Amino acid sequence: MSILSPGRIRDARLEPNLAVECDYAIVGSGAGGSVAAAVLAESGARVMVVEEGGHFTRRDFNMQEAWAYDALYQDHGNRATEDLSIVILQGRTVGGGTTVNWTSSFRTPDRTLALWASRHGLSGLDAAALAPHFAAVEARLSIREGDPDDVNANNRKLLEGARKLGWNPELIRRSVKGCARLGYCGMGCPLDAKQTAALTYIPDALAAGAHLFTNARAKLIETDRGRAKGVVCDVTVANSPRPKRFVVYARQGVLLAGGAINTPALLLRSKIVNASQALGQRTFLHPTVPLVSFYDEPIEGFYGAPQSVACHHFADRGERVGYFLETAPVHPMLSAVAFSGFGDAHRRTMERLAHAQATIALLIDGHHDDAGGRVRADPDDRIRIDYPLSPALREAAVDAIKNMARLQLAAGAREVVTLHEDPLVIRSEADLAQVDGAAFGPNRHTLFSAHQMGGAAMGNDRATSVVDGRGRHHELENLWVVDGSIFPTSLGVNPQLSIYAHARLFATEIARHH
Amino acid sequence: MTVTRRGFLKKGFVGGAILAGGGVLALMAAPGKRTRSPSGKLAVLSAYEYAIFSAAAARLVPGDGAPGWPSAEALQTADKLDALLAQLHPGAARDFKRLLHVFESAVTGLTSSGMPLPFTRCTPAQQDRRLQAWRHARVELLRSGYQAMKRLAHALYYSSPPTYERVGYPGPPVVPQSAP
Numbered sequence: 093m094s095i096l097s098p099g100r101i102r103d104a105r106l107e108p109n110l111a112v113e114c115d116y117a118i119v120g121s122g123a124g125g126s127v128a129a130a131v132l133a134e135s136g137a138r139v140m141v142v143e144e145g146g147h148f149t150r151r152d153f154n155m156q157e158a159w160a161y162d163a164l165y166q167d168h169g170n171r172a173t174e175d176l177s178i179v180i181l182q183g184r185t186v187g188g189g190t191t192v193n194w195t196s197s198f199r200t201p202d203r204t205l206a207l208w209a210s211r212h213g214l215s216g217l218d219a220a221a222l223a224p225h226f227a228a229v230e231a232r233l234s235i236r237e238g239d240p241d242d243v244n245a246n247n248r249k250l251l252e253g254a255r256k257l258g259w260n261p262e263l264i265r266r267s268v269k270g271c272a273r274l275g276y277c278g279m280g281c282p283l284d285a286k287q288t289a290a291l292t293y294i295p296d297a298l299a300a301g302a303h304l305f306t307n308a309r310a311k312l313i314e315t316d317r318g319r320a321k322g323v324v325c326d327v328t329v330a331n332s333p334r335p336k337r338f339v340v341y342a343r344q345g346v347l348l349a350g351g352a353i354n355t356p357a358l359l360l361r362s363k364i365v366n367a368s369q370a371l372g373q374r375t376f377l378h379p380t381v382p383l384v385s386f387y388d389e390p391i392e393g394f395y396g397a398p399q400s401v402a403c404h405h406f407a408d409r410g411e412r413v414g415y416f417l418e419t420a421p422v423h424p425m426l427s428a429v430a431f432s433g434f435g436d437a438h439r440r441t442m443e444r445l446a447h448a449q450a451t452i453a454l455l456i457d458g459h460h461d462d463a464g465g466r467v468r469a470d471p472d473d474r475i476r477i478d479y480p481l482s483p484a485l486r487e488a489a490v491d492a493i494k495n496m497a498r499l500q501l502a503a504g505a506r507e508v509v510t511l512h513e514d515p516l517v518i519r520s521e522a523d524l525a526q527v528d529g530a531a532f533g534p535n536r537h538t539l540f541s542a543h544q545m546g547g548a549a550m551g552n553d554r555a556t557s558v559v560d561g562r563g564r565h566h567e568l569e570n571l572w573v574v575d576g577s578i579f580p581t582s583l584g585v586n587p588q589l590s591i592y593a594h595a596r597l598f599a600t601e602i603a604r605h606h
Numbered sequence: 607m608t609v610t611r612r613g614f615l616k617k618g619f620v621g622g623a624i625l626a627g628g629g630v631l632a633l634m635a636a637p638g639k640r641t642r643s644p645s646g647k648l649a650v651l652s653a654y655e656y657a658i659f660s661a662a663a664a665r666l667v668p669g670d671g672a673p674g675w676p677s678a679e680a681l682q683t684a685d686k687l688d689a690l691l692a693q694l695h696p697g698a699a700r701d702f703k704r705l706l707h708v709f710e711s712a713v714t715g716l717t718s719s720g721m722p723l724p725f726t727r728c729t730p731a732q733q734d735r736r737l738q739a740w741r742h743a744r745v746e747l748l749r750s751g752y753q754a755m756k757r758l759a760h761a762l763y764y765s766s767p768p769t770y771e772r773v774g775y776p777g778p779p780v781v782p783q784s785a786p
Contacts, residue, residue, distance in 0.1 A: 160763035168693050169761070176750045179757070274779055282781045347749030394775055424775050428764035429757045434737060439668035441673070442764070446774035474697050513749075514743055535749035 099298040101147050101186065104308035104327045108336030114140040115606070116305075117323045117342035118349060119358065121308040123588050124575035124595035125299065125349030126289035127229065131596060132347075133300035139431065140340050141302060142325050144309035144350070145185035147290075151595060153280030160279035166194050166354075173479045177534035178379055179429065180477070181542045182351060184218065186306060187290030188353065190588055193285055193542070194277045194327025194398040195266040196418070197235045198225050199593070207459060212580040213552045215447065217561045217601070225593040225600070230265075232296075233287040234588070242273060244396025244500035245454020246419050247308035248274075249385070249449045251401045253503030259405035263413075266397065267588070275395040275421060293592075308338050313346060313362040313571070316593070320346040326473075344606050345570035347563075348548075349595065352376075352576040353467050355479060356547035360469040360556075364568060368555045371548060372467040376582035377479060377541035378454040381489045382420060382430055383496040384441075385449040385505035392446055393422030399586075406453075407584055413460055413488035414581040417496065420450045430538045432513050441509070451500060453492030455485055458581030467547050467564035481539075486532050489526065489539075494524050512537035543587050548577035563598035574598050613626065629765050645685050649692035658706045659755070660684040661726045665733045666759040668785075674772065681766045687758055705751050709740070718748060 102466075103198060114467040115137040125141055133139040146164060161169030164185045171180040183189035188354040192413045200222065208214040229235075240263060243251060254261035271506045284291055308325040315321055322342050326327070326335035348355045363372055398421035407414040420426070422445060431441045458464050465479030483491075499509040507519040513536050516526050530537075550558025552567045559578055565571040573594035576587050583590055645655050651659070663674050663678035678684070686720060691699040700773035708714055709725055717720040721732050728736065740752035 093618075155781075156765070156767075158762075161761075161765075162693075167695075167698075168690060170694065170698075176753045177759075274781065292677070395779075420778075423771065424773050425761050425765040428760040434666040434736065434741075434756055434760075436668055436672065438666075438760070439672055442668075442773045470696075470697075472697060474695050485778060534746055535753050578785065 104305040115344040117340040120349035123591040126293035128599035129297035130293040131599035133302040139302040139398040141307040153282040179540040187288040190288040196586040229592040233267040234269040242587040244399040246393035249503040253499035349575040352544035357469040375465040378543040385500035475489040661761040
């Protein structure tokens with residue numbers, strides 16, 4: 093242990109073939125891993141965090157898409173479902189998703205918690221139990237009431253259109269301090285204004301003696317007689333044909349916070365499977381349907397706070413799948429990938445980029461009979477994500493396209509262009525009927541996901557869940573999951589704050605008992 | 607944005623048949639036009655695969671047809687693809703290479719767009735027809751393959767600063783790095 097300097101971020105590539113020991117090993121340094129590391133380290137435990145991504149700071153954040161998606165995202169920006177129908181944006185760096193998210197901060201909605209209690213048999217996890225943890229995280233991340241001055245032209249169209257139609261838009265609370273509204277949250281904040289895990293709970297954990305090893309990819313959880321013993325990591329070293337091994341042994345326990353998709357895959361690779369077969373199942377993505385509108389005046393959706401307005405008017409559609417509306421930043425690469433077509437037709441759309449408004453509808457999956465997707469882990473370490481588009485989701489997507497178009501026309505859009513492979517141009521209400529007849533399905537329309545949830549769901553019933561209502565694995569008593577994988581359904585809001593608060597609650601209870 | 611081997615194999619009879627035929631024929635076929643050459647040593651792609659992606663990228667981006675736009679070649683789109691593939695899981699890179707062979711093959715050309723020629727030997731108009739056929743194909747596998755090539759070409763091309771001015775994007779603001 094003496095070779096380790098306490099409280100530092102270390103590059104595992106400089107320490108290959110190392111084996112270290114601690115009380116708690118934590119996989120992942122995003123929202124869940126960071127706050128759990130801080131709580132446990134501050135309670136006096138020796139904590140080590142392994143992070144598969146690299147450590148980058150504001151000096152690295154050059155606001156170039158070519159660098160950012162390659163350096164800061166899973167699969168270098170190329171993660172997607174198996175059939176490529178849903179592009180998956182997910183962080184992979186110190187701070188995880190919080191380093192690249194768009195700062196939107198919501199508490200878990202009461203109706204979502206109520207659904208978990210009534211349909212997923214989850215007791216003892218209600219708004220009251222979570223409230224102090226939400227409050228603590230909000231204070232640490234400087235989350236305050238939504239600021240009207242944050243609203244750029246892209247978001248103003250959503251605000252104005254929703255107001256005109258009586259759809260009750262709201263200002264989004266953001267995790268920022270001293271934000272200059274540059275517009276590059278998704279590429280890492282070059283001002284350190286975004287209050288990421290890397291600027292808040294990671295420094296807290298380091299100050300309390302925790303260590304964080306970067307470029308160490310958790311490959312397997314080692315177990316021994318029903319207990320988690322440690323985490324075996326791969327460290328890729330230049331000029332070495334095979335990854336080096338890096339092992340963290342944990343005397344007290346192991347906490348998994350690699351994010352939905354990665355955490356279920358790690359459990360599957362480690363063959364820590366429940367009898368229920370629930371592991372990897374019910375993976376939710378908030379499948380996201382973008383719509384582009386063109387205005388006579390410049391919108392410049394590449395500048396300004398990327399998300400400052402949300403509309404939850406359609407979140408509860410009764411028996412039908414609900415959705416909520418937000419905006420997406422309009423940078424060239426992200427837009428070019430999202431816009432359908434190629435060659436000159438695609439070029440003509442791209443030439444209007446500065447006048448483009450992007451509204452997105454996030455489908456609230458898992459609240460009805462839709463079972464979401466499934467994560468699989470291949471023997472060669474490859475992760476596969478299957479996500480069938482159920483008829484219920486398709487119905488919601490079509491409804492969302494029509495309502496987003498109505499909203500943008502109400503806000504004064506010259507024309508609305510759908511992202512079907514055969515794009516529809518909508519200039520009036522009369523044009524909306526076309527949407528019902530347009531082909532919608534895998535690779536018939538652009539879809540993406542910035543919110544990954546589920547796959548290692550909480551629940552009291554071992555037959556349908558992987559961990560209990562405090563994140564503890566049903567079979568291994570000293571193994572916890574403290575990331576977005578625990579959610580039994582999608583949240584219906586942007587997930588970062590829910591992940592922080594649940595992880596803080598779980599870590600507080602772990603610390604109390606160790 | 608990558609296409610996967612299993613994704614390619616699991617899509618049922620039609621996809622499998624095209625893949626089998628394409629694989630054999632791609633091996634037998636004489637290499638197509640190699641008008642574009644890598645600027646340096648390739649890490650993952652063969653020169654043949656490099657030429658196929660270069661030809662597809664040239665049609666996917668506007669550069670070869672619109673005045674003032676840089677060509678995909680000028681922005682080294684295929685070289686950047688090679689560098690990206692080198693970083694991905696080796697299985698994902700293998701799948702993408704396989705996709706390029708299937709896309710190039712004359713058999714796929716015949717079955718997907720009625721054009722029994724390797725893609726790189728087609729005229730630009732024929733190449734666009736092949737891309738359109740894959741884009742709108744009833745076979746899901748072909749639509750996935752089109753999207754893999756389309757998204758990669760567009761991502762690599764439009765994230766290059768020389769295109770910013772063409773799309774009316776002034777680029778990132780200057781940020782004083784001595785700020786707090």
